[in-house]
Amino acid sequence: MSYLEYNVKTVPSGLRKVLYLNWSLVLLLIAVASVGFLMLFSVAGGKMDPWAMAQMKRFALGMFLMFVIAMVPIWFWRNMAGLGYLISLVLLVLVEVIGSVGMGAQRWIDLGFMRLQPSELMKITLVMMLAAYYDWLDIKKVSRPLWVLIPVILIMLPTFLVLRQPDLGTSILLVTGGGVIMFLAGVSLWYFGAVIASGVGLVASVFMSRGTEWQLLKNYQYRRIDTFLDPSSDPLGAGYHITQSKIALGSGGWTGRGFMQGTQSRLNFLPEKHTDFIFTTLAEEFGFLGGASLLTLYVLILIFCAVSAFQNKDRFSSLLILGISVTFFLFFAVNMSMVMGLAPVVGVPLPMVSYGGSAMLILLVGFGLVQSAHVHRARQK
Template sequence: MAISALRANSEYLSVFAKLGRVSWPLVLLTAVIASIGFTLLYSAAGADFDKWAASMLMRYLVGLGLMFMIAVVDLKFWLRSAYFIYLGGIALLVVVELQGVSSGGATRWIALPGGTRLQPSEIMKIGLVIALARYFHSTTIEDVGKIRYLIAPVVLIMIPAAMVLKQPDLGTTLMLMATGVAVLFVAGVRMWKFATIGAIGLLAIPIAWASLKDYQKLRVLTFLDPESDPLGSGYHIIQSKIALGSGGIAGKGFLKGTQSHLKFLPEQQTDFIFTILAEEFGMMGGLFLLGVFAAIVVVSMVIAVRSRNQFGRILAMGLSINFFLYFFINLAMVMGLIPVVGVPLPMVSYGGTVMIALMVGFGFIQCVHVHRDMAIHRTDPS
């Protein structure tokens, strides 16, 4: 598939010419983030590289290869394949529904041969953005103003959101919906519609509350008052705050964090990995990480705005928003600003599918950048 796509475009640019047009600052920034991840995983494992960091390095390298492959494929090929990618994501979610692997009360994974597991909801995030980009590529500025043109994209968002909510995975559901809404926003949907939806959303809170599972309610309640249950469900938040706070400005030093190695925070290699950075490298470390994240978002947004076709613009923007939501939700959760919803820190937390999915996402952003000067007409493909 990729071969034919390459050939179709070879009249414009060779593969090497395309590689020359890749955004190398973005490549470098992702490498920096991934390296921070390996360092923290090494520390989380008690100064053991093999436990988690080694396999994440492998996944990063695989992801890097995928990124370059996706980047050099003709953007029009992705435009044509957009809905198929979306449907593929949906199909994987159906597989989860039918024969998914359960863990801790949630069914989110597909078992792959060789003992690895795939989390299709991570792939779905990319599938959703690319499908929405495809849709809004074909709509005129007038179309977007009409309500009947909004039915299809809302359905595109709601189907995967509902399926993921059923797993149940509240964090991913929120991310899918937020990304979708943000894409509608940049695509030009009128402001008052968002205001209306927002108002309805506020009114719907009591209903949503009633439909939450007990453990989810508990999470919200302990978020509001963590001290009420210091050894139960408030434990994570309190310990996380202690780790951050005691890190101070300069941190306690690499491998010297006490919160982590004394096992106050269980499962620190996954969602709460930021606590290691904040404890061992302090606020300096935290600001550095945030700075790199911000740079990635800025570079991606510039790529989006630079693109000469609507598909590329929305694709790059949607993926950059998705990336932003990842780290914002995770950091806000770890810092006790929002309830614990289970979103990993992108490219840093231990977890295979997320790393690969993010690198694939960057591959699409790079692809938009490589083809930044390609004008694709609204009606192409018809």
């Protein structure tokens, strides 16, 4: 069934839509965000400023955006996919040209009232674009080389721009997120086999190119990989982050050292304790139980999304919901692997918990789309 075949009467209309929202998902998001507020309150030494209060305001804004997006029918968003993708792409090019320099990389466009990070926007619009593409594409053509090449280009264009910024974390998220949608849409597994094989080849060439004129990554990225592989090689320099993060996490034990009792974060041994490394504060203060609880909330969000996607007979909606939930998954999977010393430090925030505006807003926008798809799904008569 495509939305054209909807029995429009079965789709709730007007304010009644609010009743048909996926409220479990809303409550889970509030729960996760609350964990974030608590931790931001703790790392500020028991104060609402400077982080917790600002984060709450952003969350309120994000929730509002989510509801607004959820009210708008999903077919409208489907029609917007191409435009959204194009705008994101243009903005990415713009940061190349006029972007202001922050954190050693060009990532923002200063809009005056906020800093817009087009790479964040792209995480959602790419998912929308690919979902719309596969909704449009005849299912029989999905695995034909030409029709595989198009989405690959759609993915590689923004990835290339983001990599130039350079932002390794987002590049990984884009490629993986995009690849997952292709996988879900039914692209032949042979392609994925080939990609994995060439991926191994790429990793090899990344390492082999090091020190030569055509080296593929920046020196600092190589150093991050080095310190990831052996954090003790540079305990006060680049390895400091990983080492201190592992100490904080490990010292939490079963139940943690108690709310606001984490010495690693309270005494500033933890770097970026309110942003990328906030999970270590949680793990230090609430221990294994705290960390595992947050992870459970995340997994519940994934499960609710999956259930919603499988219920939905609309191809665009299913792919969109799963795409966004995978993006969400990638956020916390990469972030947690990073703080546990399983992945190099790539600068991916913990979704809905880390302090920071763009990432949270974008994710709530994404969940707004998920809600819209959920509310406007076709229902059996």
